[in-house]
Amino acid sequence: MxxxxxxxxxxxxxxxxxxxxxxxxxxxxxxxxxxxxxxxxxxxxxxxxxxxxxxxxxxxxxxxxxxxxxxxxxxxxxxxxxxxxxxxxxxxxxxxxPYRFPPQLGPLDIHLLVEGTHMRLYQILGAHPRTIDDIEGVLFSVWAPNAERVSVVGDFNSWDGRRHPMRLRHDAGVWELFLPGLGHSTIYKYEIVARGGVMLPLKADPCGTWAERSPKTASKVWSQPKWQWSDADWMQNRQRHNDRYSPVSIYEVHLGSWRRNPGDGNRPLTYLEMADELVDYVVEMGFTHVEFLPVHEHPFGGSWGYQPVGLFAPTSRYGSPDDFRVLIERLHQRGIGVIIDWVSAHFPSDPHGLHWFDGTHLYEHQDPRLGVHRDWNTLIYNFGRTEVMNYLCANALYWLEEFHVDGLRVDAVASMLYLDYSRDPGDWLPNRFGGNENLEAIDFLRRMNQLVYAEHPGAVTIAEESTAWPMVSRPVHLGGLGFGFKWNMGWMHDTLDYFSKDPIHRRYHHDDLTFAQLYAYHENFVLPLSHDEVVHGKGSLIGRMPGDDWQRFANLRAYFGFMWMQPGKKLLFMGGEFAQEREWNVDSSLDWHLLDSPRHRGVSRLVADLNRLYRTEAALYQLDNDQRGFAWIDCNDRDNSVLSWLRLGVDPHDCIVVVGSFTPVVREGYRIGVPESGFYREILNTDSEWYGGSNVHNNGGVEAEDIPWHGHSWSILLRLPPLSVSVFKRDG
The missing domain is CATH 2.60.40.10 (Immunoglobulins)
Structure with a gap:
């Protein structure tokens, strides 16, 4: 001794x-x-x-x-x-x-991490396969500047945090350790000892790129060869699919409840099964894009993904990260863009997540008046902290770069912009100027948008922003937030309220359909009928339509016709396209058997035809965000609940005439003005028997007459079907 x-x-x-x-x-x-x-x-x-x-x-x-x-x-x-x-x-x-190896993070990485400008930090932090001195293993790195000790634990060391404590790189607050012999699918967490020797709950990796399948919560090492993409044609040309001059019709999907396998315990489809079934369906229905509710790893399925813990990990519920890549690649090969819901507004307080990560409020604000969302019982990122902003911005780029995602729909932007969002007086802190604007969140959103558009031309960002905050979808250099598009929540609330009313009362609510034109060109709008409108007791879209069964379906068809013929990109949540009767349930499949019913099948046919018409007629999308692309013919016939308008393309002769009649009566001899002479062919009628309607129509079209009307030199005499939208195009 x-x-x-x-x-x-x-x-x-x-x-x-x-x-x-x-x-x-x-x-x-x-x-x-x-x-x-x-x-x-x-x-x-x-x-x-x-x-x-x-x-x-x-x-x-x-x-x-x-x-x-x-x-x-x-x-x-x-x-x-x-x-x-x-x-x-x-x-x-x-x-x-492991303790024979020198430090692995280089000085440039450390400098960029400290500076908050490491836009590829996911290549440094997390778990990464490495070969060092001809020895294969995994390099683990995690930011935890206030911890007394951080260890990597897993089955490989019997979850004993004493065995593999990490090296602290003091200048960056980053802990690192190379563990030889580990590799693909190794299960691990971080054991963190906070100041004063306090042992914290085991933490999942904030930059982990794979995770155990819920309800398990550990991270997993992903060490497969880098994916060789086969979607080069799409990636080179995607800008023309995503910009505001192109048709954008989005099918919003929750992966776990779109379709299930009843022969295998009613389980959700996998990413690979979706790559066959969902892709074929989206193409068949004519949508241009899919938008997935959050795919980030999340512990609670009932959050629909909006309370993520693993921001860098596609959820393992449906397969591996490469399986998700297969789904995206297959969509791109069929000409479909991919948007994911991206959650930077809040995160859950699950003990294995970011909350109290190193024994301090590392990612969230310490003061609950800044750091807690009362509505959702979730935590708010400290956007003013350089490392946190860097973490979120790098994550945005990660999905675009590593998964070829085409767009990010940013959730709950309003909750980020306002310090007093859904808060009582005294439960929030004003900014340094005494206002309620969250200046740090504004800086973050602008920074994120600038990076996305600079690093990935052709990608797009979309804001779910429910207030009148100005210039959400205007460039940062002009004072905007820098998003490409913004959801038009006002349009959705007004129109859904209108179509939910009994037609006898609609004359008193005529402005619900016209008001949006007063602000329609202040932003680049998406018209959304999203998942939020078919949950929490609101019922389904068809369930909110008034009248008997015939009227309900006619109303929904008319609503869809109105939506597709209005300026703005389109978004429809799954199930709406075939008139799902039940309110959406995250734990069960859509009711696909309803397509056996002629009326449900008719709604499906209509949506497919609306998408095809929308994609082929430039007047319906070229000037969506420009006043030149829309003109009322008559917006004042509230007594008959009839609206008529023009959709116009860049070529002024490229003109679509739309008439909506929103009462359950046939209107004979209804005259409207048109800009030119000629034959106006009826190119879509939501009352067609093909869609389950009563088949009132105009015998293929009408000839314009030299009778001035509605300020135009010519006019056409129409037969308006009940509860319908009719669409005409001038031949030649």
Missing amino acids: REIPILIKPGDADALAAGRHSDPFAVLGPHPANGGVVLRSFQPQAVEVFVLTGDTPIAMTRVHPDGVFAARLPEGGTDGYRLRVICPDGMIEEIDD
């Missing part, structure tokens, strides 16, 4: 065995000592440990009863060494020593 003080200081041995040493690399591994080397290793599961170097194994001395071993070796005696660990059950394991 006389050699023990030379091999290790008693205090160091006690600290290692107790898992409270502040600098394990200063003790473990090889260290020069009196012309030789002292090698130390902590192996609490071992009865014996040998150093394998040269021809003869060298036995290490147990210098602490809890498993600290040490050996003195000649200078150079540790070159290329390994450790042989013998366990009580006789099992022998030969391993490479």
Whole structure:
């Protein structure tokens, strides 16, 4: 025992065995000592440990009863060494020593992390396969600047945080450790000891790119070869599919409840199954894009993904990250863009997540008046912290770069913009100027949008913003927030309220359909009928339509016709396209059997035809966000609940005439003005028998008459079907 003080200081041995040493690399591994080397290793599961170097194994001395071993070796005696660990059950394991490797994060990475400008931090932080000195393993790195100790734990070390404590890079607050021998699908978490020796709940990796399937919560190492994409044609040309001059019709999908497999326990479809079934369906229905409710890993399925813990990990509920890539690639190959809901407004307080990550309010505000959403019982990111802004901006780029996502729909933007969002007086703190604007969140959103459009031309960002905040979809250099589009929540509320009313009362609510034109060109709008409108007791879209069964379906068809013929990009939540009767349930499939009913099948046919018409007629999309693309013919016939308008393309002769009649009566001899002479062909009628309607029509079209009307030199005499939208185009 006389050699023990030379091999290790008693205090160091006690600290290692107790898992409270502040600098394990200063003790473990090889260290020069009196012309030789002292090698130390902590192996609490071992009865014996040998150093394998040269021809003869060298036995290490147990210098602490809890498993600290040490050996003195000649200078150079540790070159290329390994450790042989013998366990009580006789099992022998030969391993490479993690504590022989020097620091791995380079000075540039450290500098960019500290500066908050490391836009590829996901390539540095997290778990990454590495080969160092011809030894394969995984490099783990995590930001936890206020922790006393951080360890990597998993099955590989019996979840014992004493065995693999990490090295702290003090200048960045980042802990790192290369663990040889680990690889693909290794399950791991971080064991973090906060200040004062407080042990925190095990934490999932904030930058983990794969996770265990819920309800399990550990991170997993992803070490498959880099995906070789086969969607080059789409990526090179996607800008013309995503910009405001193009047709954009979005099918909003919750992956877990779109369709289930009744023959296999009613489980959700996998990403790979979706790559066949969903892709074919979206193409058949004529949509241009799909938008997935959040695909980030999330612990609670009932949050629909809007309370994510693993921002960098596609949820394992439906398969692997590469399986998700297959789905995206298949959509791109069929000409369909992919948008994901991206959640930066809040995160849950689950113990394995970001909350109180290193024993401090690292990601969230300390003051609950800034850091807690009362409505959702979730936490708010501290957007003013450089590292947090960097983390979120890098995550936005990650999905665009690593998964070829075409767009990010940013959830709950209003809750980010206002410090008093859904708060009572006294429960919020004003900004430095005394106002209610969240200046730090504004800076973050602008920064994020600038990066997305600079780094990934052709991608798009969309804001779900429910207030009158100005210039949401205007460039940052002009004072805007920099989004490409904004959901038009006002249009949705007004029109849904109108179509939910009994037609006899609609004359008193005529302005609900016309009001949006007063602000329609202040932003680049998407017209959304989203998941939020078919949950929480609101009922389905068809369930909110008034009247008997015939009238309900006619109303819904008329509503869709009105929506597709109005300026603005389109978004429809799954199930609405075939008149799902039930309110959406996250835990069950859509009711696909309804397509056996002629009326439901008729609604489906209408939506498909609306999408095809929308995509082929430039007047319906070219000037969506420009006043030149729309003109009322007559917006004042409230007594008959009839509206008529023009949709116009860049070519002024490219003109579509639309008439909506929103009472259940046939109107004979209804005259409207038109801009030119000629034959106006009826190109769509929501009352067609093909869609389940009563088939009142205009015999294919009408000839314009030299009778001035509605300020035009010509007019056409129409037969208006009940509860309908009729669409005409001038031949030639």
